[in-house]
Amino acid sequence: MSDERPISETEKGLALRTAEELRTAALSAAESVPVSLHPPTLFDVQEMELNFGPQHPSTHGVLRLVVRVDGEKIIETKPDIGYLHRGTEKLFETETYPMGIPHTDRLDYVAAATNNHAYCLTVEKLLGVEIPRRAQLVRVILDELQRLSSHLVWLGTSGIDLGAVTPFWYAFREREQILDFFEEYCGARLTLNCMRIGGLPFDLTAGWIERLTEFIDDLPSRIDDYEQLLTENRIWKKRTVDVGVISGEECIEWGVTGPVLRASGVEWDLRRAQPYECYDELDFAIPTRVNGDTYDRYVVRVQEMRQSARIIKQCLDLLEPGEVRGKVPRVIKPLAEEVYASIESPKGELGFYCVSNGTNRPYRMHVRPPSFINLQALPRLAKGHLVSDLVALIGTIDIVLGEVDR
Amino acid sequence: MALKKWLDKLTLLDLFDGLSVTGRHLFKKKVTIQYPEQKKLPSDRFRGMFRLDEERCIKCTLCAIECPINIIYIDWHNEKNAQGKSVKVLDRFDVDLKRCMFCQLCEEACPTNPKSIWLTTKTYEMAAYDRNESLYLDIRKLTDWRAAPNVKPFTVVEQG
Amino acid sequence: MKLTPAVLTYLKVLILVAVVPAIVGFVIVLAERRLMGFMQVRLGPNRVGPKGLLQGVADLVKLVTKEDITPAQAEKAVYFLAPVLAVIPSLTALAVIPFGPAVQIGKIKTPLWVAADVNIGLLFLLAITSIGVYGIILGGWASNNKYSLLGGLRSAAQLVSYEVPMGLALVSVLLMTRSLSMVEIVERQGRLGLWFVFPGLLAFFLYFVSGVAETNRNPFDLPEAESELVSGFNTEYSGVKFAFFFLGEYAAMIVISCVAVTVFFGGWLPPFPSVAALKFLGVIPPFGWFLIKTGFFLFCYIWFRSTFPRYRFDQLMALGWKWMIPIALANIVIVALAILATPGRSHGLFVLSYIFGGLFVLMYLLAKLRQRLTRRERLAAAPASASE
Numbered sequence: 001m002s003d004e005r006p007i008s009e010t011e012k013g014l015a016l017r018t019a020e021e022l023r024t025a026a027l028s029a030a031e032s033v034p035v036s037l038h039p040p041t042l043f044d045v046q047e048m049e050l051n052f053g054p055q056h057p058s059t060h061g062v063l064r065l066v067v068r069v070d071g072e073k074i075i076e077t078k079p080d081i082g083y084l085h086r087g088t089e090k091l092f093e094t095e096t097y098p099m100g101i102p103h104t105d106r107l108d109y110v111a112a113a114t115n116n117h118a119y120c121l122t123v124e125k126l127l128g129v130e131i132p133r134r135a136q137l138v139r140v141i142l143d144e145l146q147r148l149s150s151h152l153v154w155l156g157t158s159g160i161d162l163g164a165v166t167p168f169w170y171a172f173r174e175r176e177q178i179l180d181f182f183e184e185y186c187g188a189r190l191t192l193n194c195m196r197i198g199g200l201p202f203d204l205t206a207g208w209i210e211r212l213t214e215f216i217d218d219l220p221s222r223i224d225d226y227e228q229l230l231t232e233n234r235i236w237k238k239r240t241v242d243v244g245v246i247s248g249e250e251c252i253e254w255g256v257t258g259p260v261l262r263a264s265g266v267e268w269d270l271r272r273a274q275p276y277e278c279y280d281e282l283d284f285a286i287p288t289r290v291n292g293d294t295y296d297r298y299v300v301r302v303q304e305m306r307q308s309a310r311i312i313k314q315c316l317d318l319l320e321p322g323e324v325r326g327k328v329p330r331v332i333k334p335l336a337e338e339v340y341a342s343i344e345s346p347k348g349e350l351g352f353y354c355v356s357n358g359t360n361r362p363y364r365m366h367v368r369p370p371s372f373i374n375l376q377a378l379p380r381l382a383k384g385h386l387v388s389d390l391v392a393l394i395g396t397i398d399i400v401l402g403e404v405d406r
Numbered sequence: 407m408a409l410k411k412w413l414d415k416l417t418l419l420d421l422f423d424g425l426s427v428t429g430r431h432l433f434k435k436k437v438t439i440q441y442p443e444q445k446k447l448p449s450d451r452f453r454g455m456f457r458l459d460e461e462r463c464i465k466c467t468l469c470a471i472e473c474p475i476n477i478i479y480i481d482w483h484n485e486k487n488a489q490g491k492s493v494k495v496l497d498r499f500d501v502d503l504k505r506c507m508f509c510q511l512c513e514e515a516c517p518t519n520p521k522s523i524w525l526t527t528k529t530y531e532m533a534a535y536d537r538n539e540s541l542y543l544d545i546r547k548l549t550d551w552r553a554a555p556n557v558k559p560f561t562v563v564e565q566g
Numbered sequence: 567m568k569l570t571p572a573v574l575t576y577l578k579v580l581i582l583v584a585v586v587p588a589i590v591g592f593v594i595v596l597a598e599r600r601l602m603g604f605m606q607v608r609l610g611p612n613r614v615g616p617k618g619l620l621q622g623v624a625d626l627v628k629l630v631t632k633e634d635i636t637p638a639q640a641e642k643a644v645y646f647l648a649p650v651l652a653v654i655p656s657l658t659a660l661a662v663i664p665f666g667p668a669v670q671i672g673k674i675k676t677p678l679w680v681a682a683d684v685n686i687g688l689l690f691l692l693a694i695t696s697i698g699v700y701g702i703i704l705g706g707w708a709s710n711n712k713y714s715l716l717g718g719l720r721s722a723a724q725l726v727s728y729e730v731p732m733g734l735a736l737v738s739v740l741l742m743t744r745s746l747s748m749v750e751i752v753e754r755q756g757r758l759g760l761w762f763v764f765p766g767l768l769a770f771f772l773y774f775v776s777g778v779a780e781t782n783r784n785p786f787d788l789p790e791a792e793s794e795l796v797s798g799f800n801t802e803y804s805g806v807k808f809a810f811f812f813l814g815e816y817a818a819m820i821v822i823s824c825v826a827v828t829v830f831f832g833g834w835l836p837p838f839p840s841v842a843a844l845k846f847l848g849v850i851p852p853f854g855w856f857l858i859k860t861g862f863f864l865f866c867y868i869w870f871r872s873t874f875p876r877y878r879f880d881q882l883m884a885l886g887w888k889w890m891i892p893i894a895l896a897n898i899v900i901v902a903l904a905i906l907a908t909p910g911r912s913h914g915l916f917v918l919s920y921i922f923g924g925l926f927v928l929m930y931l932l933a934k935l936r937q938r939l940t941r942r943e944r945l946a947a948a949p950a951s952a953s954e
Contacts (some may be wrong), residue, residue, distance in 0.1 A: 159875065164873070166606050184449040386878065431604075437603065
């Protein structure tokens with residue numbers, strides 16, 4: 001290779017020929033103890049590469065982690081994703097704008113309404129339509145119910161990963177009620193398809209508001225139950241305090257958003273910073289903690305559940321009769337421009353970047369999935385911890401593989 | 407303050423609190439629904455099994471156009487009826503239930519009032535032992551569920 | 567055949583070996599799943615038989631008819647031996663536990679309810695349960711699976727570490743009874759009119775927590791947890807061999823509960839045996855009292871399992887070595903001081919029990935009070951709830 005231009009790092013890497021050179025280069029690059037080339041004796045560092053396979057009992061979906069460990073200590077983690085890729089973004093390009101909404105349900109399937117909401121906001125921004133006030137309030141209510149539902153799933157599965165098997169059942173008892181509310185409203189429990197471009201498909205049914213009020217009034221005592229089981233529990237604290245510490249600046253560098261960011265001290269919530277719908281009228285607090293470990297992320301999410309209940313209560317008080325669907329043309333053909341709109345989903349900042357070319361199908365619809373970007377921080381979080389902590393860490397960044405892989 | 411925290415730790419207060427939560431729940435009402443003896447009543451808007459009303463259908467194929475997965479296959483041809491008017495006659499109206507997401511966009515697209523195709527039938531028990539025969543619904547099975555043996559109606563909702 | 571003591575012993579052993587696994591299989595498995603379900607606001611298994619009572623039979627049939635797989639490179643003899651080694655020590659340990667008082671038959675007073683009244687009963691127990699560790703190590707090693715081996719070694723390390731505080735806790739009880747015989751321990755509690763849990767409150771906590779760790783149960787069940795990478799020593803076992811491991815774990819639970827009842831809670835004695843006003847409690851036979859108390863401890867096992875998260879392995883070991891052993895040693899010193907303070911009589915034990923009991927209640931109330939008082943601060947610090 002005799003050329004005058006400077007040799008890049010990649011080319012240097014490619015120029016390494018023998019297996020030994022590659023091995024030693026990779027190992028020294030990962031800051032491990034230098035491994036000599038003779039067969040390992042009893043006292044040598046022996047690294048194992050483990051496969052935290054696509055199927056494992058921690059219920060987070062088909063995520064494969066290739067973990068390099070030294071005994072029990074993790075040296076390096078490499079997430080290997082793509083097991084749930086379904087070509088959603090390509091599907092958006094082949095369908096019209098309203099037809100894309102059921103596909104967004106399947107992104108973050110635990111919190112489907114927020115996906116619908118982000119998509120609809122994007123297209124509404126493209127079209128420049130205004131949403132009626134009642135639609136805005138009901139959208140916020142549905143969003144916050146989804147936030148509750150998503151955090152309940154997170155709480156249950158996080159508990160199970162760390163051995164506490166009962167909060168799962170209590171959380172799902174509440175979640176069943178939330179799903180019943182959704183079923184009454186739009187007919188489905190999980191893949192909701194509950195928002196349309198310009199507003200909502202239906203108005204609320206009779207009695208929905210009363211039953212929701214009852215549920216929200218009951219909720220703080222249920223959250224107290226979960227807290228009593230876990231928050232002060234010494235075993236829980238031992239498993240989560242100082243596990244996966246990440247600072248605020250690092251979060252911003254990695255692009256991590258959502259409860260992970262807020263637990264590291266940065267008070268950034270899109271509902272406050274870039275209010276959409278009617279969030280600027282509502283009064284709620286942004287839970288923030290400073291340490292950035294797993295325990296703080298736990299506390300932030302539990303507090304967010306309480307705040308969601310508060311928001312729903314306020315929205316229910318503000319509801320007035322009115323239209324639920326704005327005036328939107330039957331065939332949606334936006335002008336040829338590009339737009340990005342994002343909302344605060346339970347996992348972080350969920351955004352849709354849409355490029356329209358004047359026809360009724362988008363030229364490009366790209367999803368900014370919070371789980372995908374938060375997952376990139378996992379190797380940084382896991383460095384130096386034990387394999388048993390890895391399970392806690394996957395749970396704490398709260399990923400949904402539907403979003404990661406699309 | 408440190409002394410008081412030490413007190414908590416020594417008396418295992420947090421552990422006893424946790425035990426009291428599970429102990430209390432031992433006596434609370436259990437939420438299990440004993441399926442199949444007890445079933446949850448789906449809501450009125452529940453998106454379940456399809457039903458088609460052939461007389462109301464005006465063969466506009468809007469439902470097939472709107473379907474995000476293109477699983478509605480409609481064929482029609484023109485015929486002269488008794489009055490001599492040209493009417494559309496359905497050759498084929500098939501729904502491939504294997505792929506359906508039950509998103510209800512077809513029902514929304516239907517222009518007739520009441521709708522000619524609807525999902526709000528509260529029926530969700532349509533499991534079958536074979537995929538291709540039982541889960542591909544032709545017009546016979548859509549209009550009259552007795553032709554589709556794997557569909558167990560919960561409540562037949564006649565109107566869309 | 568003449569009913570010599572030897573024949574009687576064989577009969578008792580036969581009953582123990584036949585009855586206890588049956589109880590384990592049919593009662594405890596079902597009780598655990600149903601009770602855990604109840605604590606999780608759901609019904610447990612209730613389909614098999616009325617109220618699910620035949621679930622144990624279904625489990626037994628399933629395990630026995632499962633395909634018996636042996637890994638290709640596994641060491642066959644050891645592979646067969648490991649489950650056996652896990653079960654037999656637990657069942658053997660039941661031989662020295664007194665389930666009831668000595669009975670007068672004619673002119674002879676025989677310890678009818680004990681299979682073997684050896685005068686080193688407690689030592690025998692500790693020794694026999696240590697052999698159970700072999701089953702786990704060999705099971706992990708013989709599976710020819712590096713994850714099983716790691717799991718087995720971890721489990722063995724945990725078991726061996728927690729035997730020390732268990733033994734030390736029992737030593738402090740020994741100081742109170744001056745005898746290793748289990749029958750004598752119960753009878754001394756009867757004579758004193760005081761269960762040993764009161765002067766030995768600390769010892770009891772240490773013993774029970776070590777017991778939970780000994781049987782690999784939550785919160786110490788990392789070696790066999792499902793969501794861990796290393797699936798534990800019994801990954802490669804299926805069918806009857808797995809049933810044996812399962813049985814061994816539950817039998818060990820029963821042994822720990824029985825020993826806790828015998829040593830700390832007065833065995834087959836009714837509560838407050840020396841108080842005349844409570845003589846009506848004698849309507850329940852002694853064996854009934856024993857069952858009630860053991861049942862309560864088994865319930866505690868299930869209660870712990872459904873409440874607590876699990877410790878990480880290094881935290882588990884740190885807890886055992888850095889906290890429980892020093893506390894156990896301190897406990898021995900305290901009990902010894904209490905006894906020496908009143909040599910010959912046992913008044914010191916009563917004083918100690920009052921001190922322990924009073925201290926515990928006082929500290930618990932103080933902690934609860936502090937919790938109530940800081941509740942307002944904690945609520946104010948956190949954002950307000952929905953009721954604003």
